[in-house]
Structure formats: C-alpha cells, structure tokens
Amino acid sequence: MKALFYPYLQNLQNLITKKLEHQDHLGRFEEEIWERPEGGGGRTRILENGAIFEKAGVNISAVHGTLPPSMQTYFKVEKSTFYACGLSLVIHPKNPMIPTVHANFRYFELYNKRGTLKDQWFGGGLDLTPYYLIEEDIIHFHQCCKNSCDEFDPSFYSTFKEQCDNYFWNAHRNEARGVGGLFFDYLKQTKEISLQDRYDFVTAVGNNFLNAYIPIVQKRKDYRYTPKQRMWQEIRRGRYVEFNLIHDKGTLFGLKTNGRIESILMSLPPHVQWRYDNHPEKNSEEADLVAVLEKPRDWL
C-alpha cells in the first residue's frame, strides 16, 4: 500500500500545484525537498504573493521511525515503529470573497517491536472556510464531497460531514472553523471493505478536490471588496490560527514527531489581525457568517 499511495500523492501534488499556477498566472510554487533526521522526508511546495493566492502550500511527506512516547499514549499502543505519508494543502486567497480551503489525505502503518505490521489505516478530508457566505459556493463544495462519497456508500457523506463539523470545532470560541466538508480517520479494512476499497475511496476524494474548489475561485476572483471586508478576513484568519495551534491534531503530531516546522506551519495565513472583542454589526453579512459557524448547517 505504501508503494501504491505515495506515488499517488506525488502525482496529486503535481496536478494540484499545476492547476493552481494556471489559475493564478502570476504566482509560482517554490519547491523544497527535505529529509527528516529520524527517517523519511518530504516535498514542500509553497506559492506566496500570487495574483489570486496570497499563500498556498501543497506538501507531501513520508516519514517513519520510532513512535514518540506521547503518540504511544495517544494511539494506546506499546513501543512501536510507524510509517506515515500524506498530502496536506492549505490555500489562503487574497480576495475575501474566495474561501480558504484545506485538504489532507494520509495513510498510516504501525509495527510492533519486531517490525511486524500491526495496524494500518487511511485518514483525511477537505473543508472550506469562507469569510462571506456565498451559499451556492458552499453547496457546490458539499455536493462535490457527497458525489465522491456516494459511489462508495450512501452513509459516507453524512457520517464524514458530521465528523468534519465536530473536528474543526474551535471549542474555546464555541464556533466552527468553517463550513466543513468531509473528515474521516482510522479507515481500516473490515470483513466487507478491503484496504484497496479504502484506497479507492480516499483517492476518489483526492481526485475530486480540484472540482470542488477551482470553480469557486473562478467565479469569485474578480469580485470587488472593500478594506473593511479585507479587515474582516484578517480577523477571521486569526480564528484559523487559533484552531491550528490550539486544537489541530495534525499540527500536534507534526510538532511531536519532530516534523519540519516550516512545512507544518505553512498552514498559517500570511496577514492576520487580532482586535479586542470584535463582533460584527447586527444583520450584517459578517453576522450571517458567524451565525452559521455557531450552528453548522446541512447544506444539501
């Protein structure tokens, strides 16, 4: 599975970065190949100060080695070695009318002390963080998520949509990070579902990412916006930072396994503001967004 999935991710990274560059005209991805001292490494690609994308990171990595004690506790296992590979992307557009998007596709293997494979699973998903509620865009994104799911199991979309709302919950703010999408983890083989079936599902979701996001970019990239709307975007980006640094398990895993800091923290937005006790005006478009974040909606 390692030999199958990592090449898939390499190819997906190529596809996505090419498509984003094509959209942006101006911005170009810079690539960095890095190695992890304890085993493995990755290929980081970052685009900054594009015409459309203010900051975009599309990274892949495959790391392996001894599982740190804290992660042993987390996975409830004894001394183990592990293999993990994944693609992570975060795109922060300049225009506040285009949502921020995040996606992740990952595969994990755990081995016992003698190196015997003990467990293996897929995880991942994609989710949208708008600054203004343009409902048709959110519905389009969720429809794409549902389409990827429905060919596999009619229950997948509603299950993984709910898990996404639960996972990206900014508990200390009592609101969601964004309007969700899909989140799945520990997708293991069962009696009915083979590991190949899991691979087929995760790659189907991966293959559908560009369909879910790029049409939104194309529709909104020439929308005008005011300095006040840009300020709102920068304030909301602050909530994105709070989620990623306080709650996100992926960030935590990266920091605990001595991952490459700059690749992990590429998710942080380029320009951010924190204002004291900022609240949108009643009945404003900003208030509409907050209402939806406080009470996640069924979009389809």
Add this chain to the structure above:
Amino acid sequence: MKALFYPYLQNLQNLITKKLEHQDHLGRFEEEIWERPEGGGGRTRILENGAIFEKAGVNISAVHGTLPPSMQTYFKVEKSTFYACGLSLVIHPKNPMIPTVHANFRYFELYNKRGTLKDQWFGGGLDLTPYYLIEEDIIHFHQCCKNSCDEFDPSFYSTFKEQCDNYFWNAHRNEARGVGGLFFDYLKQTKEISLQDRYDFVTAVGNNFLNAYIPIVQKRKDYRYTPKQRMWQEIRRGRYVEFNLIHDKGTLFGLKTNGRIESILMSLPPHVQWRYDNHPEKNSEEADLVAVLEKPRDWL
C-alpha cells in the same frame, strides 16, 4: 492575603493604565467589568490604536470555584476548590524599536473538599520581547529586575532570570520568545520566609514594572523605522502568537477554567504575518536578534 493582594492589584492596574495613557496622549483604555458564571470575575482594560501603543491590555481578575479535573492532574491534587487572582499585562507598541512587554503577578489558594486551606503561593514576573537589539534598553530592564530582587535575596535575580529563559522557550522553534526578565512560581511560605515576605517581594517587583519599561518607551518612541523593519516586527509577532497558543500555561489555565476568552487572548498582537521559511540576512540587525534568542545571554 486575598483581602490584601487583590486591592493591591486594583491599585497597580490604575497606576499602570494611567501612566500608559499619559505616555500615549492619543490612546485611551476601555474598561470592561465581567463576571465568571462559576465564580468571580475581573476588570479588563484595553487600549487600541494609540499613538505609541498599538494594543495594550492590563487586566485583573479574581476567580474561584471547583478546580477542573485537568488542573487537578496538573497540580497533583484530589478534588479541590481554588481561588486565584492576578494582574496580566501585554503591551504591543507600534514602533518596532520599542519592545513588547509582558508582566503577570498572581496569587493562588487551594482548598480541600471541606473548604480547608491546603496550599497558597505567589507567582509572576515580567519579560521583554524586542524586535531590534538595543542593548542598553535590555540591560536597563534587567537591572530593574535585579534591583527589585536584591533587597530580598541575592540569589533571586539569577534564579528567576534563568527560570524566565526556560519558561519562555519556544521549543518548536528552538529559540526564546524574547530576552527574558524574571519568572517565579510556587512562592510559598517556608520556615525562613513568611507569606508576608512573599507578598512584599511580589509587590516590590510589581511596583518596579513602570521603572523597567517606561524609560525605554520614552527613549525609542520617536525613532524612525522602515516598512521592512515593521514587516520584521509583524513576523516576529507571529512567534509571540505561537508561544502563547502552543506553550503558555497561563493561556491554558484560562481556557481550561472557562476564563473570559477575550481577556485571555488580549495578549495576541494586533497585526501579524507568517511568511514561509523567513530568515534574516546574514550579519543583519535582524540576525543579531535571532542569535540572542537562540542562545539567551547574561545581560548584567
């Protein structure tokens, strides 16, 4: 002690906010009195968009109630009730030649199930986070810290200076948050030192805060700076956010005890940037700062 220390903090908050307003001419503190549903409350004072201070928060609070399970584990105690009061301040000046400063003075009481006092201690300190190394300012700040300590115990300064360097260590970046100052915790009564002695020490440090910081503000407030220097300040502020959200125990305590979010997160800087893999040029002033942060120095 509660009846002695909280009025002291109320008075110190008045002194500090008055002095800061006097320095700033333009900016004025807005006050918010808040109550904690589980017991207690506080008085938050925030100044935004001043002439000198871009964002400054000087908050006091006194909270009490049942200790949350996570904090029981942290303090290694059984089911307890607690009382905690403190003053916390963070000042983010606009001009990158003026350092950011943080100070905290706090007092804690723990009671067993029947309400009997089981433990009580003081904690706190002050520390400086410059964006450019103006050595005489850092030496002045540390000299004030030492002066506050020396009248009590000749070992205090070196002990609490080292604890400060250790505490404000941004482990995932392998660098200090700033150039330190003092950090002390669990200052309890001993055979030789009474709780009143502890009070005398902590209040002496508190009384010396304005002497440590205001002369630096006065000296540097009219220094010119370039957009590039301002950008450097905003990038370094990102490291401040990372420390506060990933490592800071005070922030954690506030979030876990259902503290007032806006008062806890007032510490976050107003305008912040994250750029991918940003490093200062060799032999630049920015590189000088990073060198000191990577290897904390003895300033006196």
